Amino acid sequence: MNNPLVSICIPTYNGAQFIGEAMDSIIIQEYAHIEIIVSDDDSTDDTLKIICSYEQKTTFPIRIVHHSPKGIGANWNYCLKHANGFYIKFLFQDDILKPNCIDQMVSVMEKYPLLGLVACKRDFVIEGKENDEFFQKWLNNYADLQEHLDLTYSPIAILNKSFFKSPVFYKPPINIIGEPSAVMFKKSLMDQIGFFRSDLKQNLDIEYWFRILKHNSVGIINKKLISFRIHSEQATQKNSGQIGQDVAVLSKLLYTDYFWLLNKTKKKQLLFRYNFLGRIISKGLGIMS
Numbered sequence: 001m002n003n004p005l006v007s008i009c010i011p012t013y014n015g016a017q018f019i020g021e022a023m024d025s026i027i028i029q030e031y032a033h034i035e036i037i038v039s040d041d042d043s044t045d046d047t048l049k050i051i052c053s054y055e056q057k058t059t060f061p062i063r064i065v066h067h068s069p070k071g072i073g074a075n076w077n078y079c080l081k082h083a084n085g086f087y088i089k090f091l092f093q094d095d096i097l098k099p100n101c102i103d104q105m106v107s108v109m110e111k112y113p114l115l116g117l118v119a120c121k122r123d124f125v126i127e128g129k130e131n132d133e134f135f136q137k138w139l140n141n142y143a144d145l146q147e148h149l150d151l152t153y154s155p156i157a158i159l160n161k162s163f164f165k166s167p168v169f170y171k172p173p174i175n176i177i178g179e180p181s182a183v184m185f186k187k188s189l190m191d192q193i194g195f196f197r198s199d200l201k202q203n204l205d206i207e208y209w210f211r212i213l214k215h216n217s218v219g220i221i222n223k224k225l226i227s228f229r230i231h232s233e234q235a236t237q238k239n240s241g242q243i244g245q246d247v248a249v250l251s252k253l254l255y256t257d258y259f260w261l262l263n264k265t266k267k268k269q270l271l272f273r274y275n276f277l278g279r280i281i282s283k284g285l286g287i288m289s
Contacts, residue, residue: 007085116216
């Protein structure tokens with residue numbers, strides 16, 4: 001396909017502080033066939049005013065979807081429902097695309113048509129002291145999400161559903177693909193796997209990547225094509241209290257939807273936790289589930 005349309009989807013809420021940098025990174029893209037879809041969760045600051053100012057700075061069409069707040073997942077899904085592109089490229093209001101990001105991702109997806117999603121490495125923009133203990137711990141754990149996977153890049157690494165059997169599956173970091181700003185995927189996947197879950201607050205991207213990986217191969221580009229911003233006001237930090245609830249949902253989903261794809265150790269853990277006979281056996285053996 002020549003120059004497939006890419007929908008850059010930006011879910012926003014009171015993002016005036018950084019949205020200009022995000023928009024600047026779009027209008028300098030080397031790839032030209034782009035539309036911008038903004039789904040706004042009823043911002044009360046200058047987010048939309050700033051975005052509208054870019055209508056005079058770019059020939060890329062900008063469509064803004066207004067709605068009442070219904071949660072993070074709903075905001076992401078509003079973007080998807082209004083996107084016309086062959087490919088979906090999320091960009092969160094805090095993050096920045098490198099100028100060659102879209103071009104590189106489209107090239108990979110077109111070269112490897114069996115891929116459903118492609119992800120890239122990330123640079124980081126730290127709002128605060130870089131030697132702060134929180135930031136250093138975060139970077140130590142999440143700077144390279146695929147580092148522990150021992151992937152071979154030739155020129156990209158490819159994951160498929162066999163990864164569910166890996167002994168490192170569902171071990172930290174659980175998200176081995178990346179944040180939404182670091183991926184691009186085929187819009188047609190939504191006909192197969194649906195939309196993001198609106199009941200999850202923190203790990204809805206991880207759950208969606210699992211669904212994609214169950215049915216489609218995923219490519220990893222060994223290049224830093226985005227800059228991911230780390231700061232105290234980002235949604236990841238504000239929703240950190242939801243992690244326990246989300247992990248419980250994900251764990252149950254592994255049992256109901258992925259059980260036969262998993263390795264024996266993980267299957268046993270899930271049986272001891274969710275299967276009636278398994279719970280009886282684990283209790284008799286003194287195993288904590």
